[in-house]
Amino acid sequence: MRKIVIAGNWKMFKTQAESAEFLSGFLPHLEETPSEREVVLFPPFTDLSLVSKSLHGSRVNLGAQNVHWEEHGAYTGEISAPMLTEIGVRFVIVGHSERRQFFGETDVTVNLRLKAAQKHGLTPILCVGETKQQRDAGETESIISNQLKKDLVDIDQTHLIIAYEPIWAIGTGDTCESKEANRVIGLIRSQLTNPLVPIQYGGSVNPNNIDEIMAQPEIDGALVGGASLKADSFARIVNYQ
Numbered sequence: 001m002r003k004i005v006i007a008g009n010w011k012m013f014k015t016q017a018e019s020a021e022f023l024s025g026f027l028p029h030l031e032e033t034p035s036e037r038e039v040v041l042f043p044p045f046t047d048l049s050l051v052s053k054s055l056h057g058s059r060v061n062l063g064a065q066n067v068h069w070e071e072h073g074a075y076t077g078e079i080s081a082p083m084l085t086e087i088g089v090r091f092v093i094v095g096h097s098e099r100r101q102f103f104g105e106t107d108v109t110v111n112l113r114l115k116a117a118q119k120h121g122l123t124p125i126l127c128v129g130e131t132k133q134q135r136d137a138g139e140t141e142s143i144i145s146n147q148l149k150k151d152l153v154d155i156d157q158t159h160l161i162i163a164y165e166p167i168w169a170i171g172t173g174d175t176c177e178s179k180e181a182n183r184v185i186g187l188i189r190s191q192l193t194n195p196l197v198p199i200q201y202g203g204s205v206n207p208n209n210i211d212e213i214m215a216q217p218e219i220d221g222a223l224v225g226g227a228s229l230k231a232d233s234f235a236r237i238v239n240y241q
């Protein structure tokens, strides 16, 4: 059985006070959440310590939005895996399209970050996806296949999650049609050596479309941006039907 993983990527949102407010509204809703669903929150780095303490004893896991490949060194602005694991972080997002687009992330650095995460016991969520232009040019399959080939060199597929995030669907309200997301995720799975890797869908997931998305047989969860910022909204997503 593949694991179901519902994750909230808060991106560059929430001060510590706002994180605390979110948790007091969100955590009580988890009493209704089926126990086999894994729930992960990805706050900004500055909130990790506080959220880690607040999640102690709860079933929610903690994730970070990035990790450097070295354990320490002169890398201004970066955070290493041991710094994350020390404060209770267990997951990390790697290769998000916003990192690739705005911060020079390449398939080479994505691969280095994945390896460093796994070496230190963090489970990475590798993000892949195509732009609108690439989709319109019929390049969706080749772009994703290329990303997977390069990003997954020498990566252990037993401690890995993949998120299919079509870039044109991120933050736009323009969700990828669920059957199409299911088709692409099936193609991603056919390229993996481990059939049990959970593959999420991400891109304008919200309380109104989560039930249909999760009804698709290939989709093992969601990586949620905007709709994970409000306690009620993310609770509805985690407690999908």
Ligand SMILES: O=C(CO)COP(=O)(O)O
Binding pocket: 009, 096, 165, 169, 170, 171, 172, 173, 202, 203, 204, 205, 223, 224, 225, 226, 227
């Ligand atoms: O990028 C995303 C999650 O990593 C998706 O963001 P939205 O849910 O805001 O479209």
